[in-house]
Amino acid sequence: MAKDKPSGTEPLSFLACVTEVARLLGVEDVGRELKDQHARHLAHAVRKPLLEHPRLPEEWFDALMAAAVNDPDPSFCRWFVEPAVYAFGRRRVMAALVDYLRTGTDAERTGAVRAWYSAHVPLRADRTPAYGAGGVRDPALDESQDIKIAWVEASLRAFAESTDRQLRSRVLLGLPTCRAAYPSHLHELVESTLTFARIHPDPHIRRWAAAADHEKV
Numbered sequence: 001m002a003k004d005k006p007s008g009t010e011p012l013s014f015l016a017c018v019t020e021v022a023r024l025l026g027v028e029d030v031g032r033e034l035k036d037q038h039a040r041h042l043a044h045a046v047r048k049p050l051l052e053h054p055r056l057p058e059e060w061f062d063a064l065m066a067a068a069v070n071d072p073d074p075s076f077c078r079w080f081v082e083p084a085v086y087a088f089g090r091r092r093v094m095a096a097l098v099d100y101l102r103t104g105t106d107a108e109r110t111g112a113v114r115a116w117y118s119a120h121v122p123l124r125a126d127r128t129p130a131y132g133a134g135g136v137r138d139p140a141l142d143e144s145q146d147i148k149i150a151w152v153e154a155s156l157r158a159f160a161e162s163t164d165r166q167l168r169s170r171v172l173l174g175l176p177t178c179r180a181a182y183p184s185h186l187h188e189l190v191e192s193t194l195t196f197a198r199i200h201p202d203p204h205i206r207r208w209a210a211a212a213d214h215e216k217v
Contacts, residue, residue: 015039017067021080022046024060043071047079054129056087065096068118069104069111077111078118085121086130089141093119098147101154101171106164113170116151149183156189160196169202177212 018039022029027046050056056064064084071077084093097119100112123142125135132138155171162168172193176182182190197209 012066012070014067014070014072017063017070018043018046020063021067024063025049043076043079050083051128056083056130061088065093068115069100069108071111074114074117077115078121081115081118082121083128083130085119086123086128090119091142091144091147094144094147094151098150098154101151101158106162106167109158109162110167110170113174116174152182153186153189156186156193159193165202169204172197172205172208177208178215179212
């Protein structure tokens, strides 16, 4: 799976990410006097122009995904995910989020979990001119069943590998508790996850394990 996430070891701030999106769009910077609200106001300024563009250049993809993953608010990261889904396809957006979950920092992984929900945004032909001429869209852009399976596996592995309590909780609570929902090649990983989840100090994680055990009965 090709990686679309930006390279480098230094963490990006949300302000830096949204400033880059604004630069690409040619949107004038706003709200510098607002200090803590600067990034959010700038994000608001680029939201409408992003959806109004009939196409987004290839080089914008990484910037949009970085902004989505680094947006600290799960209610607003959709402002970057949605135009990326319309312009580049649900499949590519989800694949990029899987890569963040696999190889990102704990903060990026947590951001990818927030953005994953928004990547399921329903598509409407009247929402943006980027949908496609005459309301026609190549279905291959949005075919994502295999990517969803990759996300489940990456989530299970992130739970096993990370020591960040918030991340472990977020990735696990987004997974199904029914074993039948997992492909057979992940069953061993699910069982090892349950072993740890049953005794985890986080009560939400223990409840997830209890729900899975209840469905097994």
